[in-house]
Amino acid sequence: MQENFPLSISGLKGDVLENLLNHIPFGFSLMTGDYLVESVNDFWLQIVQKTREEVVGKNLFEVFPETKEQLSPIFENIKTTGKQFYAPEYSIKMIRNGILQDVFFNFVYHPIYDEDGNFQYFATVVIEITDLIGVKSKIKEAEERLRLATESTQTATWDLNLKTFEVVHSPYLAEIFGYDKDEKILHATMREHLVEEDRKNVVEKAFEKALKTGIYQYESRLIDKKGAEKWIATQGKVFFDESGNPYRMLGVMRDITEKKNNEILLQQSHHQLNTAMDATKLGRFDMDPETLEKFNFSPRFLEIFGYDVNTETIDSKIFEKHIHHKFIPIRLEALKKAKETGDLYYQTKIVLRDKTVKWIEIYGRLMPSPDGRKSYISGTIRDITEHKDFEKNISESEKKYRFLADSMPQIVWIGEPDGTLTYVNKETLDYSGKNYNDFIAENGWTEIVHPDEQEENIRLWMRSVKTKKPFFFEHRFRNKENEYRWFMSRAYPELDENGNVKKWVGTSTDIDDMKKQEKQKNDFIKMANHELKTPVTTIKGYVQLLKKMRGESDDKFLVNSLNTIEKQVNKLTALIGDLLDISRIESGKLPLNKKEFSLLELVTETIEDIKAAEQSHQINFELKHTSDIEVFADKERITQVLNNLLTNAIKYSPQSDKVNVEMYVDGESAVVSVQDFGIGMEHDELTKIFERFYRVSGDDEETYPGFGIGLFIVQDILERHDGKIWVESKKNVGSKFYFALPLYKD
């Protein structure tokens, strides 16, 4: 408080002055340079709490000795400098009511000079502000408490001027908005950070409401400066001026992101729990562990008991009403246990109102109550009727299965996941002449397998056991007459939900007769092949001789005839070769003689040979690679492949006159393509053509010569080389066959 103090009081009349001084609301005293108190006003006396007699005419420091130390230097200084001393909130230790206290004053000490400029008096104006100081420090304390409180609860504070919209806020508020704590944010900026939807629907509405009701409250989302989405809760109070207009709002703001997220998660998990409960079709109920009363039945509970959720209710006696009489003791036992341990479990039959019987399973756990109320048992109920029936059915079906297995004339066996056999049917024992225990013991089954196949048998079986893939093998079993017969064995794994093997089920079929027949057939074909080739050799030989001897003849007819005969003989040879090949492919005995060679060379040579034999078509070859292409393969067989594709290309495009051949490298493979412009194929024929004996037909059921085994052999050859064959084709436009072989690598 600044006082405007008139520097000269000499102009005022004495008693007026006296009057004045006694009525002003501050203490006033006059003191001589020797600290003799000349005059004081009542207020001053009140402040110091002394009487006039005690003070006037006395030395100040005699009346207040405790102030000497503090005040005398000040007075001396005033005397010397002539400057007034202004001490706001100046504390003086004084004895008041016998107690030494810190008393706070606002002082002005002023030197008074007479007309000549000589020091005359010390004039003092004093006002006690101890209370004010007290209030001020209380305010300071309160502010500090508030700051601590808001900091520890992570609460930001703000103070909004509703006229200018200037805002003063705590550092934490800046942090909430993603700024540094020293930054100051404008009210408009804060609004901008709010999520648009929330700003319009929530915040602005709350603001309007606050201006009317005085209370400001909302929860909203914002995107802070760093781009993170947060939830905030704001509360504020509006202050109205005398006219009732809002001029200021004070409030707090909290970051409730975590709380909100937890709320959402909780809701979600509730939802999930309910969904899970629904999915497992669990019914719920609560039970008082002492009185055994039941309540809070979930809709599924009613459903299980055959009550309509929408129209009916059930009471605590629900179990007593429906329990199957045979199970009453079981239930009572379980309930007794539940009282003791807090865990409830039993299975029972219930009889519904419509007389249907069901199996149910009850589980219950003692739940401590969250808010100190008494604990309760949280229970679930499950309809296990199907399950129980299933168990019964299983043992019945197992009996049926055994009966079936024993009456089959096949060898049937069952194995454990690790491959050991646990069951063989009657036929197995009859055939082998062994008894059950010998068979099952220590892989006894390997004993009846022919020694030539034993090793491979065990190897393949162990591989199937490990990879859980089906088992196939042809091998010989010794029968009780010590003869070996061929069997085809097959085993399939039965898997559980996790993909682990529960057991292996296998059968072995007697294929001995079939095997013998096949051998006969193959032997026949080999022999036929040999027999056919003999006359062919003779024919070819003589034709060539004739060509040699009479080739230069003028008899054109002779020369042409000889050429024709030779061509046909070559075709015949090829057909015979195909026939033999197919029988060998089927018995898996097509031998391959692999070596490295230049594919480029083979292709060019083969094309030359074909060109010499077939003049009907122009064969164009393009190499799309910068260097030679080498492969590791059976040269003759690959020649056979290319021959087959080229002759097919020519054969199936009688109306066209060219065939295009390309060769290139694609990744790790060498690829050759043969393209014709002939009859082409329908889309569904494209895979069939590689089947054995399949033959493509043209229009009018025209057929093309050949056994239809060429492509079958070609595919087999390529597969045995780890290569591939494929085709693109369009009906009446043409076909393009591709084959790929792995490149030769050093």
Added chain:
Amino acid sequence: MVDDNRDICELIENILLAEGYNVESCCNPLEFGKIIEGNKPKLIITDMLMSGVDGRTLTKEVKGNPETEGIKIMMMSAHPDAVKISENVGVDDFLSKPFEIDDLVKKVEKLLK
């Protein structure tokens, strides 16, 4: 030339005669031994699968006998695996049936160099 098929014997005889070689045919493999004694050939062309006598056995006999081991032997056969089989027996060359007469002639030339 040894083959139990008369026509083939004659064919090969004719081919080789036309090339200027001296050829003797043996259509009964059992008589083979006798013919060899009489006139030691420089090259024997034999079929592999014949009735009664196996071309391989014949090869082994010839090669095993110090008197005749210098004679070159060419094996002939329609059998697809014959190449491999005859390699093991120690033949000097192989001809598969049916053959190109140029091939036959080339091989004979080579063996008789």
